[in-house]
């Protein structure tokens with residue numbers, strides 16, 4: 001799981017999978033779990049990252065999400081994007097089935 | 111030693127007449143469970159002791175050895191033992207299942223076999239099938255939950271240490 | 284095919300009820316994820332990148348039409364309209380919701396299937412030669428003993444929490460299609476001079492981080508003693524196998540560290556004790572009952588050739604090519620073994636849609652005595668098709684994009700799910716398989732290259748069998764970017780070998796060119812009639828290395 005690591009990253013966000021259906025979710029600024037990456041709260045610096053992850057770990061989240069962890073994100077102009085291929089794929093869906101996953105929902109909405 | 115478990119023996123909650131002792135404390139006449147290390151070191155003396163003796167078999171080397179204690183090490187002492195407490199350090203470590211069957215089926219041990227340590231809900235019934243008769247359960251487990259778990263699977267495919275014969279044999283009984 | 288009796292039905296039913304209870308307790312918060320995870324894994328439920336994944340066991344790779352139709356139904360109702368056939372002859376669903384899985388399993392149980400022991404450190408689904416019962420010169424149908432092993436190993440009270448997972452494969456044929464030497468236990472069915480059936484046992488093969496070819500532990504275990512022998516191997520392993528390091532916990536490491544001789548001695552000593560009790564010899568009547576399920580279907584007496592087929596071959600060049608590539612001779616005159624490639628050019632290896640599964644189920648029902656097989660190379664098989672029906676079957680397959688004529692060729696790639704789905708992945712596997720098949724799309728070019736097995740894994744766990752690919756590709760990760768390592772000279776058959784890594788890894792952009800370089804090198808050097816693996820074994824790694832890193 002080498003792609004799991006976010007060591008040395010400046011910007012980080014927290015992700016997990018939802019208990020009921022495994023959907024990829026992101027921790028938002030108001031401590032909700034959102035289904036899309038742009039809604040994720042971004043921490044700047046290692047200490048902020050730790051604090052962000054700490055918000056994800058309270059026991060009541062156990063009931064809603066699985067295995068929250070930090071991952072690296074990169075600043076891209078005014079926006080952020082996941083750094084690793086793994087997180088890009090989690091945020092979008094399988095690259096071999098563009099009709100499935102979040103990328104497909106996004107298409108339907110637009 | 112403080113007991114952080116409740117004992118279920120032959121399907122019923124009961125008072126545990128046994129206690130665990132460390133390797134230093136002098137042994138009383140009460141039924142006592144000691145370590146294999148102590149058993150080996152003091153076997154001569156212990157043989158002369160006129161009280162019930164049990165041993166705890168540790169499945170895990172705790173980083174000191176790769177394997178932990180092997181059931182074969184008990185063979186020279188079986189006549190002294192009324193109980194073997196088989197340690198299941200985590201639910202993942204299933205060495206104790208083999209230890210139990212070897213004790214029952216190859217060493218013909220007929221004393222108490224108890225499971226101690228971290229045990230999962232659906233492992234209880236498997237332990238019973240391997241010849242374990244007593245269970246040290248977390249205080250939070252109710253007897254109803256335990257009893258129900260024991261009956262979740264009513265048949266077995268294979269023989270083990272209990273009297274179920276297994277489907278492959280039973281179909282043509 | 285084996286049919287459940289009341290025992291099987293009851294046990295599988297009870298297991299579903301048990302799991303339903305566990306899921307309810309998890310969702311209500313009574314069970315923590317730590318407590319629940321081992322329970323869901325024992326029932327084949329993984330958490331992957333985008334969702335849960337359910338792995339359903341296909342015992343020894345045999346399915347009835349009804350069972351395959353159920354997979355189509357599950358794909359439609361609980362998933363996104365497709366399933367993925369794996370290198371362990373199982374099927375995986377990529378998107379089921381946790382709270383619906385008990386219902387799914389209940390429906391699955393109605394066709395005598397389950398997801399028990401498809402994960403966890405237990406004895407996994409037994410795999411076997413996909414041509415069982417159809418190929419000529421088979422000693423005995425491997426599914427008979429596989430079914431007995433399935434039953435013996437299901438909910439085994441002693442061997443459900445082993446040091447690591449445990450895989451058993453069986454073949455009854457000299458040509459090994461089940462990769463038995465790459466399993467924890469590989470079984471070859473043999474007949475001795477007296478005409479008795481017994482088993483040659485190989486122990487300690489495996490892939491993953493440290494690949495090993497299994498060592499032959501016994502030449503001939505008599506039929507009645509097989510379960511005692513297996514129980515002996517399992518007990519030695521459970522009792523003395525390492526648990527201190529999960530990378531060293533497979534039995535292959537134990538065999539390697541203990542030494543072949545000592546391992547044999549331990550097994551034989553335990554075997555003598557277990558066998559003495561006679562507790563594990565299956566009653567003859569029960570063995571007979573199980574073998575009867577695998578008796579020959581009612582084959583018709585037919586001539587060895589078919590005029591209809593020959594005419595069609597002359598008229599339709601595509602059909603002729605498909606016959607040449609995907610059809611294997613059957614033991615019965617007038618019949619053929621039909622391989623259905625799940626590797627269309629540019630497709631996802633091993634994936635089949637609900638509609639495709641239904642089409643294959645229909646064909647099996649009409650033309651193959653209701654039977655389908657799944658291969659570890661991620662294809663399907665109709666084991667008993669009349670030569671006279673081949674053209675009809677072909678046309679129907681063609682209509683569903685299931686008639687790619689590439690069996691055993693460069694585009695018949697094995698690929699694990701990789702980073703598109705898998706939580707453990709370092710790199711993607713599927714896009715690579717797609718690009719390679721597109722690069723070599725031209726079938727004539729593929730025939731010219733000849734037998735060439737490319738196998739791709741997205742991480743060192745080696746689900747895509749890269750160690751035993753003629754060309755193996757392993758995805759590695761460098762700081763969140765994908766790289767690919769090539770190995771050459773692996774093989775999974777009766778002459779099994781582990782491939783050798785060529786050198787430094789290639790980027791996503793250069794890997795397909797590198798594969799083409801390997802193929803060109805082979806073509807430049809091959810002598811008459813040599814397959815890739817023959818040339819490689821003759822010339823070794825160096826000429827390939829020179830060209831790759833020139």
Ligand code: SF4
Pocket residue numbers: 699700701702705706707708709740741742743744745746747
């Ligand atoms: S080889 Fe690795 S990436 Fe591929 S399916 Fe197995 S665990 Fe996942």
